Amino acid sequence: MNNVHKINSKTIDLETIHDIFSNQKILELSDEAIQNIQSCRDYLDDKLKHQDDPIYGINTGFGSLYNVKISKGHLTKLQENLVMSHACGTGDLVPEDIVKLMLLLKIQSLSYGHSGIQLETVTRLVDFYNQEISPVIYTQGSLGASGDLAPLAHMSLPLLGKGEVIYNGQRVPSIDVLKKFNWKPIQLKSKEGLALLNGTQFMSAYGVYTLLKARHLSYFADLIASISIDAFDGRIEPFNELVHLVRPHNGQIKTAKRVSEFLEGSELIVQKKQHVQDPYSFRCVPQVHGATKDTLDFVTKTFVTEINSVTDNPNIFKSEDLIISAGNFHGQPLALGLDYLKIAMAEIGNISERRTFQLVSGLRGLPAFLVDNPGLNSGFMIPQYTAASIVSANKQLATPASIDSIVSSNGQEDHVSMGANAAVQALQLVKNIERILAIELFNASQAIEFRRPLKSSNFLESFLKLYRIEVPFIKEDEVLHDNIEASIAFIQNLAIDNSELF
Secondary structure, three states: OOOEEEEOOOOOOHHHHHHHHHOOOEEEEOHHHHHHHHHHHHHHHHHHHHOOOOOOOOOEOOHHHOOOEOOHHHHHHHHHHHHHHHOOOEEEEOOHHHHHHHHHHHHHHHOOOOOOOOHHHHHHHHHHHHOOOEEOOEEEOOOOEOEOHHHHHHHHHHHHOOOEEEEOOEEEEHHHHHHHOOOOOOOOOOOHHHHHHOOOHHHHHHHHHHHHHHHHHHHHHHHHHHHHHHHOOOOOHHHOHHHHHOOOOHHHHHHHHHHHHHHOOOHHHHOOOOOOOOOHHHHOHHHHHHHHHHHHHHHHHHHHHHHOOOOOOOEEEOOOOEEEOOOOOOOHHHHHHHHHHHHHHHHHHHHHHHHHHHHOOOOOOOOHHHOOOEOOEOOOHHHHHHHHHHHHHHHHHOOOOOOOOOOEHHHOEOOOOOHHHHHHHHHHHHHHHHHHHHHHHHHHHHHHHHHOOOOOOHHHHHHHHHHHHHOOOOOOOOOOHHHHHHHHHHHHHOOOOHHHHO
């Protein structure tokens, strides 16, 4: 069926995830995934029947308690205790869309058959996803090293009939939802707690969600900058492809081409100019926006690799008859990628605010603060302040989280990635970029009205016509908060073609 996404060993990418979410597809385990999961579980059960040697996390304690052997009669209790004891999250609730992504990515990782999970457990996770049952998970608690232990513990509690979920918009005890669907709590077997809690699905889900949002905003950054260029009476020469072919960074070439296409047919861009150069915030849009595009592509590669990986511990290799305790749960690749993403997207906000500043400065025939009777009216003076404050907040958020580490588990876990902190910061920073761009659009749309009767391109005029339905031209001072919020909502709600995203 077209409305079903089959979980299998094929690579899943951002475009696939975007399609799953956009079309509200349900999940189904493929025959291949079922075989992988069941075969691995059968192997582990057989191994435990015939072996008494300690195997980390399967018949031993966890972390610095790795040397404590656990008797066979207590293996289920060991795994349940692991889930309960690690559910130590706090802070804000993780957004439901990201929780849903966590479920999807955990199911994907478990489907490869190297985790020793029960088929029943994975099936219940699929049920949670399909029935839109969102475990209550908190943003704080993960060091991003032994996987995302606390967030994934909260994700796993409802499997046991413990913890809380969001269902039909209500926060309720998970046991109540299990009863509604006539589901019994899962009885975890050996290794299952680790299979669920070890893993990078909190970091990965935040990263995927943030990357999709960042790609959406990258397109709008180019579009809004094009309006600002016309509003500021900018020059088109810096976007000539010849300039970019002699410095052929992919993102730079793509940005210059896109801006040129946006401005094609504009009466404003071809009129005679009184100036021979524009400020960098206009002239260097291809170089700055383009560098961010290249960064997004690099970070995307990291996350696509991660979400198609097995990231719990120990890893089970049936064909080789090996169970290996290692470190695939360590979030360093993601932490570095998220920090790089933060820095790159912060620069989109930085250069956007500079264009806003130029537009309100009373230059090139525009009235000071983009309003008639400046003095009596403050006009667009203070939206630039707001953008500037957000830009500075982003500089703080963009400080790399991955350069920090802290010792945990009695020194056994002596280096951690802090990727979870980077993940939460990255989403907040990208939301801030949305606000900064919305303020630039608010200013640019106002400024371009002072260029009438000349028009911009047909494409940009059509875009501005849609925008004007939501955000009016400002004739004299009024409360601008509502207009800024409407501008933000306009960017959020305007869909763009997938070919522009990927």
